[in-house]
Amino acid sequence: MLGSFAVLRKQSLLGDAISHAALPGIAIAFLITGAKDTNTLLLGALVSGLIGTFWIRGIVTKTHLKSDTALGLILSVFFGFGMLLLTFIQKQPNANQAGLDKYLFGQAATLVESDVWMMAIVTGICLIVMLTFWKEFKILLFDADYTKTLGFNTKTIDILITSFIVLAIVLGLQTVGVVLMSAMLLAPAAAARQWTNSLSKMVFLAAIFGAFSGVFGTAVSASQNNLSTGPVIVIVAGVFVLFSFVFSPKRGLLFKQIRFVKNRRDLELHKTLAFMYHIAETHDNISHPHTIKILNNFQGYTKGTLQKLVDRGFVELDGNMWHLTEEGFKTASNLYNQQNASDE
Amino acid sequence: MKTLAVKVDDLTVAYNYKPVLWDIDLEIPEGVLMAIVGPNGAGKSTLIKSILGILKPIAGSVSIYGKPYEKQRKLVAYVPQKGSVDWDFPTTALDVVMMGTYGSLGWIKRPGQKEKKAALEALEKVGMLPFKNRQISQLSGGQQQRIFLARALVQNASIYFMDEPFQGVDASTEIAIINILKALRKAGKTVIVVHHDLQTVPEYFDWVTFLNVKKIATGPVKDIFNDDNLTKTYGINYKVSIQE
Ligand SMILES: Nc1ncnc2c1ncn2[C@@H]1O[C@H](COP(=O)(O)OP(=O)(O)O)[C@@H](O)[C@H]1O
Ligand SMILES: [Mg+2]
Numbered sequence: 001m002l003g004s005f006a007v008l009r010k011q012s013l014l015g016d017a018i019s020h021a022a023l024p025g026i027a028i029a030f031l032i033t034g035a036k037d038t039n040t041l042l043l044g045a046l047v048s049g050l051i052g053t054f055w056i057r058g059i060v061t062k063t064h065l066k067s068d069t070a071l072g073l074i075l076s077v078f079f080g081f082g083m084l085l086l087t088f089i090q091k092q093p094n095a096n097q098a099g100l101d102k103y104l105f106g107q108a109a110t111l112v113e114s115d116v117w118m119m120a121i122v123t124g125i126c127l128i129v130m131l132t133f134w135k136e137f138k139i140l141l142f143d144a145d146y147t148k149t150l151g152f153n154t155k156t157i158d159i160l161i162t163s164f165i166v167l168a169i170v171l172g173l174q175t176v177g178v179v180l181m182s183a184m185l186l187a188p189a190a191a192a193r194q195w196t197n198s199l200s201k202m203v204f205l206a207a208i209f210g211a212f213s214g215v216f217g218t219a220v221s222a223s224q225n226n227l228s229t230g231p232v233i234v235i236v237a238g239v240f241v242l243f244s245f246v247f248s249p250k251r252g253l254l255f256k257q258i259r260f261v262k263n264r265r266d267l268e269l270h271k272t273l274a275f276m277y278h279i280a281e282t283h284d285n286i287s288h289p290h291t292i293k294i295l296n297n298f299q300g301y302t303k304g305t306l307q308k309l310v311d312r313g314f315v316e317l318d319g320n321m322w323h324l325t326e327e328g329f330k331t332a333s334n335l336y337n338q339q340n341a342s343d344e
Numbered sequence: 345m346k347t348l349a350v351k352v353d354d355l356t357v358a359y360n361y362k363p364v365l366w367d368i369d370l371e372i373p374e375g376v377l378m379a380i381v382g383p384n385g386a387g388k389s390t391l392i393k394s395i396l397g398i399l400k401p402i403a404g405s406v407s408i409y410g411k412p413y414e415k416q417r418k419l420v421a422y423v424p425q426k427g428s429v430d431w432d433f434p435t436t437a438l439d440v441v442m443m444g445t446y447g448s449l450g451w452i453k454r455p456g457q458k459e460k461k462a463a464l465e466a467l468e469k470v471g472m473l474p475f476k477n478r479q480i481s482q483l484s485g486g487q488q489q490r491i492f493l494a495r496a497l498v499q500n501a502s503i504y505f506m507d508e509p510f511q512g513v514d515a516s517t518e519i520a521i522i523n524i525l526k527a528l529r530k531a532g533k534t535v536i537v538v539h540h541d542l543q544t545v546p547e548y549f550d551w552v553t554f555l556n557v558k559k560i561a562t563g564p565v566k567d568i569f570n571d572d573n574l575t576k577t578y579g580i581n582y583k584v585s586i587q588e
Contacts, residue, residue, distance in 0.1 A: 132452055139443050143429045145398045146495075149422045150447030197479040199434045 017075040019169050019181035021052025023082025026103050026173075027089060038115055038174065041103075045170045052078050053166055079178075105177040105228035119171050126164050130203075137161060138199055175214065177230035184230075187237035188213065194248035213237040272305050273314060277332035280324045289321035346373040347409070349503050349534040350395065355404030357387070357394050364390050366558045368404070372536065377529040378551035379539040379565075383578055386556040388538045389425060392505045396422055408503065418447065421501035423492050425508050431481050437491050438476040441466055444498030466494040471520060486517035493521060503534045510541065522548050545569060 022045035029044025052074050059070040086100060130137065139147045140157045148154050169181055176184045192205035217233030246254050272295070279290055295306070306322070309315040314328030324332065352370040356363050365387045372378060380388050393399045395406050397413055408416035421444070444466070445459040455463075467473045470490040475483065483491065489509055496504055506525075510518050525548075528535050539545065545552060545565060552569050554560035554577040561573045 135446060135449075135454060136451065138435070139446055142433050142435065142440070142443070143424065145393065145424055145428065146422060146443070147446075148398050149396045149417070149420065151417045152446075152451075193434065197434045197481075198436075202434050 015165065015169060015182035015185040017056060017071045017078075018049045018053055018166050019173065019178050020075045020079035020082070022046070022049040022170055022173060023103065023178050024048050024078055024085055025082075026100065027082055027085035030089060030100060031085070039118070042170055042173065045103075045173055046166065048078065049166045049170055050163070053162055057162075082178075102228075103173055103177060104179055105230045115174065122167060122171055126168065129160070129164065133157065133160060134200075175218065175229055176233055177228065180230040180234045183234045184210070184213070184237060187234065187241050191237070191240040191244040194244035194251050209237065209240045213240065269305055269308055273309060273328065273332045276309075276315065276322075276324055277329065280329060280332075287316075287323045287325075289318060289323045292317075292320045292322055295322075346375070348372065349374040349376075349409060350536070351407045351410075352395060353405050353407075355391075355394060355401050355406070357390055357399060357401045363402070364557065365394065365401075368555075368559050370553065370559060370562060372534060372551070372562075374534050375529060375532055376551035377525055377535045377537070377549050378553060379537055379545050379549040380553045380555055381539055381542060381545065381577065382555040382560075386577075388555055389507050391555060392422070392507055392536070392538065396420065396505060418499075419502040421496040421499040421504050423496045423504065423506040423509055426485065426489055426492060426511060428507075431483075431488060433480065435480055436476070437472060437478050437480055437483065437487075438463055438467065440480060440491050441494045441498055444495040447499060462498050462500075463494070466497040467491075469497060470494045470524065486513035489513050489521070490517065493524065497524075501533070504528060504536065506535070506537045508538050508540060510539070542574070 025044035025046070025048025026041045027044075028048070029041050033040050056070045056074050059073070089100060136147075136152060136157045137160075139150075140152075140154055140161070144154055147157070165185070169185065172181055172184060188206040188209035189202070191209050192202045195205055196202050213233050213236040217236045218229055220236075221227040221229040221232045244252070246252055249255050275295070279294065280288070292306070306315065306317075309328070310317055313325060314331060315322055316325055348371055350370070350372040352368055355365060355368040355370075357365040368391065380391065382388050390399065394401045394404075395413070397406075406413045408419055413420070438460075441463040442455050442459060445455050445462060449455060449459070464473065464476065467476055470493050472487060472490050472494060475487060480488065480491065489511070493506075493509060496506070509521055509525075513521065525535050525537065529550075537549070539549070546569060549565055551563070552565050553562040554568075554573050556577050560577045561568050
């Protein structure tokens, strides 16, 4: 759902950076409290995720690094640091450490009821805020400069959106894990974009795709003991993306191909019709019959195209003679005039 | 002396270390249709963005009808360069034009019937009413430009800043747009346009500013649109035949 905003902002890497930045937070929270309590660890993730995000913004505005570079930098530094800490923790005699690595690839099986409630509540809050600031989110995403001239504080809107992306990511960490989080954020949105041209429908669809991938992926991984949840969920989401890219009626590859073939066929028909029109034009009476043989001189002609023209009622056959119908003549003369107009 | 719509004092702007605009003073009287001309990279877009508070200048101030810009936002509308946004964004023509009403709505409040009516009227003015529900990626360059213009018209401002509204439009759209701009001037509005085609300056505009990092000249077209200023702005010995 929130992934839609990330996709539209062309900041696909942002999700990646945030989730990787969250890792040291988890490790540090564990080191400080020594507890494995989910809420504490996620709070740590939230804090370090936010720090990472605002560092990225700082780097982009203060230096003249491209935002991709800044994202990559933060991503690798934080992730490296997080891994270092995890390794350190694992070397410690404290047996309590087992299980931290679930945050790498996710393990939905470890979710307890209170975690699920927590997710539901935060999702609800996100939803309310999103609906409240819908207009502001939309205009900022489309045209930030213009939004500023209307008197909106674009920084506030921006921070609001970014904070929600961070929050969503941190919540998903337990299920999907650090490594695949950004795929989970982006895949449903990318799939949804293929099906609709409206922002509201896109966000709605993305939410459905995401929820379905989550539920389905969790069910599959729960039924198999050693399967991490994250990869399964992401594979399901990936199937959505693949399916959408191929089959969506407006932007999909399949329908593009079908439209292409159809256009080419239409063009052949039109050409044949135009040729017939030229012949018919030389006679006063359009229903004056001509032999089919004469059409053989014309390149694009096949028995198939002739039959199609008959099916459409443009041509009538009589033995091995043909003549244009009234409608066929009209259609052809329209085509012909259009062609001439566009040639000019 | 006419009322001043826009007054810019000592404006200096830099992205990095090197100033892109240097110590610009500019006075734009109310009711003119003014072209800003200058070579690529002269800082024309930067000038507009700084006046509108999109960019923060190093130094200088801008006033609109004698008061700071921040207090006068509602009097000013902006038509950005068409290439500055992603036209693949999932939204319709009408929706984009409606954005022009967001400023007067303020935070949170949704556009209603009144705003929709205003947007439809603006679409009508630019001849885009039949395309109101069209996805914006499926509009031609000229049509996208008209949508941007309609969005500014909805704001019902007194001063319009437009960044290359004729860029990539066909001849008929160009005529349609210039007619709208002339109608705005007739209604007493002030219109400031970044313009590239020097040939059409005398025909379209009554006021002109030459810009190349520094301000070269500003004034009525008939007084200052000459080879001397063109050469100063464009460097090489620049000549256009000015139609009388
Ligand atoms: N976002 C930016 N960051 C750094 N330099 C910029 C940026 N935008 C423009 N410039 C530089 O500022 C100068 C003026 O740009 P601009 O105002 O777009 O010129 P114009 O609109 O007259 O073509 C150019 O040299 C350009 O390279
Ligand atoms: Mg420019």
